[in-house]
Amino acid sequence: MRHAKLLATLPLVVITLGLLVIPAGAHNSPHSDPYWTGLYFNNPTLSGVPTVVRQDAKVDFDWGAGSPHPSIPADNFSVRWFRTVDLPGGRYRFFVTVDDGVRLWVDGVLLIDKWLEQAATTYSADIDLYSGRHLIVMEYYERYGVATAKLWWETPPIAVTWKGEYFNNRSLSGAPVFTRCDSAIDFDWGQGSPDPRIPADSFSVRWTGDVYFDRSGYYTFYARTDDGVKIWLDSSPLIAAWWDQPATTYSVTRYVSRGVHRIEVNYYENTGFATIKVWWRPVTPPSPPGAAIIVDELDPGFTWGGPWRSRHHAYLGYKGHMYWTRSTTYVPQNYAIWKPSLPHPSYYEVFFFIPRCYATTHRARYRIFHNGQRHDRIVNQAIYYDKWVSLGTYYFNASGNEFVFLGDNTREPYLSRYIGVDAMKFVPK
Incomplete structure (x- = not known):
């Protein structure tokens, strides 16, 4: 299970970015940190001791009107993420999408400073970096309503040779x-x-x-x-x-x-x-894409296969309900199928909702059957927390015979992991 830990004996050092607080040694790792360290505060000003400290695989959150953690309120909270990343030298363009406020530093340089209440807005800034390790820090706060916080970067487009x-x-x-x-x-x-x-x-x-x-x-x-x-x-x-x-x-x-x-x-x-x-x-699309098609585990388009005694209920996740089962090795004993009713042939991005509990497998094996083809995706459910996770974009012919399959055969030790089963979303592109 994923457990956020309270900040107890964690040594702290203050670096010269105002009141920016970062654990000692955060910039001394010989390689990139595999995760973002997230300090979650139950106030919008990053004040005091964080209520929750956890490791996040990405800063890519769309909490909607919800909360990032049961110990954090849905409104009036703030987060500080930091991570050391090993990057080759060159010019980089950093992007953030936030609702509400954000500040972004790279190696102590304040790149983006939009500390205000706002609807979801994307900002970007360029910086030239030497080859080596770089400390990236993002501060964020949510006041009211919808909460979104996303960070990514890329090298600016270059001419083709x-x-x-x-x-x-x-x-x-x-x-x-x-x-x-x-x-x-x-x-x-x-x-x-x-x-x-x-x-x-x-x-x-x-x-x-x-x-x-x-x-x-x-x-x-x-x-x-x-x-x-x-x-x-x-x-x-x-x-x-x-x-x-x-x-x-x-x-x-x-x-x-x-x-x-x-x-x-x-x-x-x-x-x-x-x-x-x-x-x-x-190509400029003639009109905005249609609404997403969601198949929840209680909807008619969902099928559970296998012994019913192995299917367990939990009242959390998307719409407050999910199923879970335990892992097997090579032969699936339980499986789930999501079959969407798609309005027309098109490319669709497929998302799966991974709830905060009962999803500890590191090898959830999704199979996407579409347009006479099959694509397999292996997802580490344990690193996600009440999040829609993309399984990729595929062409669906809307024949009614296309579906996503998830079995319990994760190839992990028998009954050692939980497999979360919740909603599947198909977003037209």
Whole structure:
């Protein structure tokens, strides 16, 4: 079980950030701290001794109108999180989303100072960091109503550098004649050649690049080519038009998650004019996504399989009720199925609500069955506390035969862990 500990004999040292209090040795770890240390106060001013001290895997909380802990009120509380993180050198962009107030320091530098009552708002700030360990501190308070506190960071988007391999044949055969870095795939060679070492006709090029997408969503990819082109995104084909043709534009729309993705472009020129251009742009959704579809464990879309005597009730979690069972090893004895009634085919992000108690397994084995495919996700339930946890984004065809499966076969010692069974949420993207 997860137990928050009262601050008792924890040695404290005050560092020069006003009244910022951090446990001694917090900045002396040889590596990144695996968790955030959270000091939770039952007042909005971080005053006195914290009521609760606990380890949080992420600062990524949406408590709604609730409380982060039974010992903390739903309103008029505050939190100080700190963690030492080992980062490579470079420029970083830090983001916070909060309702209400926030202050963020990195190595003693106050990056964000929005200590005021407000609806959920996102702020960001950039900082250049050397390679090594860095102390990150976030202070937060909640006054009334909805409570949200999230923190993350990323390197700002950088220009793509394409590795271009140039061949003196149309089939990308053998070793390239030369390799160079191209800042963009945007060439109109006319009846000429890309380089004196390459003929004006009967040549080919392979470009590869790692591209950072700063947000998840749909993107339209374009290619204008004379003659043939093929494009892959993370090894999945996007465009295939591998034939002789005058300058022609192709496009395809795909969902892309935020982060770095590998794009490969193959091109060949036979005779005549030579043109190749590749680009993309995000798709603006025509309207906001629809409401989330939630299947709770008491809803018709939920099924429990296995002996009823192994299914236990607890009056907590989403809507004040959950089931729990104990872990088995390799063969499932109990299982749960959530089958949503989805309004239309689309990409949906799947979330599972993990309650604060009766969820101690480190290896909850979720299986998402969607569009004729299966994806498995293993989640450490023990590190979450009354939180919606994402299992990923998937395409559902809304056939009525898609579902999420959770068995008790965690492969941990027999009956050694609790498995929490609560609500599943499907959010259209």
